[in-house]
Amino acid sequence: MRGWTTGHKQFTSKLPSTSPAEALLRSPKDMFGHLTLDFIKSPDFKEDSVRELVILPILNRLGYSAMGEAGVKRSKTLQHPFIRVGTTNHPVNIIPDYTLCYKEKPIFILDAKSPSQDVLDPKHLQQAYSYAIHPEVKTREFGLCNGSHLAVFSIDSSTPLLHLGFQDFEEKWQEIEKALLPDNLLNPVLRQYQPDFGMKIARLGVPRSSSIHLPGVRLNTFAKLDEENYMVATACDFLDEPHMVSFDFPAEMLESLLEGLPEQLRDEFSAALRKFPFQACAGLHLEVDLKTRLGDLQICEMEQFIPLIIEEVSGSRFVPIVENGEPEGIPPHVYQLHKHFKIAPNGE
Incomplete structure (x- = not known):
């Protein structure tokens, strides 16, 4: 349902976030306490410190644990510690510290290194790669972390999917989530x-x-879910990062949401939602003020999301001119608001 509304990063509306929430996400103390890069690079910071003070907090925040569907196996051993290529057995020389699993199935290999060891060293990459492709493991991706750097690789490429320094772990946490969340490892798309x-x-x-x-x-794509319920999806900026947001609302609230549109456009837009394909694109030409609350987790084939339930519409305005142009990729059979009005020469 949201597939053709995703990816339009340029079409954003600023949704306010509370300062405590922003501070929580941005503070390095959130995950690592008072740990600093200088301390990581000190002679006293060994591989066991990397495991306990850097990797473990990352895995905990990602939702991996010793129990549950998204699990962690420490130092998973192999029954047959070699890889057969042709008629030759090639030994697997390491046992990675962490095998991330989903319902007991390995989905990612993560090996800890001491800060003095380079996570891009071909020798270390070869060892982790040989473990990842082993028939008893068979993960598509693997990673190495030495405390000061985290690198993630696909078994199909020598170029890292992700390579971050410790100083960027918090600031670019979205990239770590994108690489290592269980859903994203199971479905890279x-x-x-x-x-x-x-x-x-x-x-x-x-x-x-x-x-x-x-x-x-600013609202974008509307859809009729059933006779009593509608949804609308749009893009937003949250903590300076582009996000998607979905709103669910009852059919009787549609009139309030569209109230700011000129009468003819309002009637056309409503009519488009009542007939196949039961979708219409406002293209950010509709701006509203909303009171909402969190809805239930929605699990679809390719994504999970939590819609906001619209409880009240306190304002609705027509915005004839939007910055950055119109959304792209909207199917031609879907009603698009911008195609049904003209801008006067003076821009009004």
Whole structure:
């Protein structure tokens, strides 16, 4: 449903976030306490410190644990510690520290190194690669972390999918999630999707009973879910990162959302939603002020998201001119608002 609304990073509306939430995500103390890069590079910081003070907090925040569907196996041994190529057995020389699993199936190999060892060293990469492709493991991707750097590789390429320094772990946490979240390892195509705003604020601990006020939201793609329910999806910026956000609302609220449109456009837009394909694109020409709350987790074939439930519409405005142009990739059979009005020479 949201497939053709994702990826339009240029079409964003600023959704406000509270300063405590922003501070929580941006503070390096959130995951690593007072750990600094200088301390990591000190002679006293060994491989066991990398495992306990850097890798473990990362895996915990990603949702991996010793119990549950997204699990971690420490130092998984092989029954047959070699790889047969032709008639020759090639020994597997390492046992990576972490095998990330989903329902007991390995999905990623992560090996810890001491800060003095380079995560891009071909020798270390070859060892981790040989373990990842082993018939008893067979993961598509693997990684190495020495505390000061994290590198992630596909078994199909020598170019890293991700290579970050410790100083960027918090600032670019979205990239670590994109690489290592269980869903993204199971379905790499999900990495092409923007992160979901509802999922993000739910993970911050916002109670479902809390009211979330969002002024000045530019709406994009509407769809009729059934006779009583509609949804609308759009892009937003949250903590300076592009996200997707979905809103669910009852049919009787559609009139309030469209109230700011000129009467003819309002009637055409409503009519488009009542007939096949039951979709219409506002293209950010509709701006609304909303009171919302968190909805239920939605699990689709290719993504998971948490919609916001619209409880009240306090304002609706028509925006004839939008910055950055119109959304691309909208199927031609879908009603597009911008094709049904003209801008006057003076821009009004």
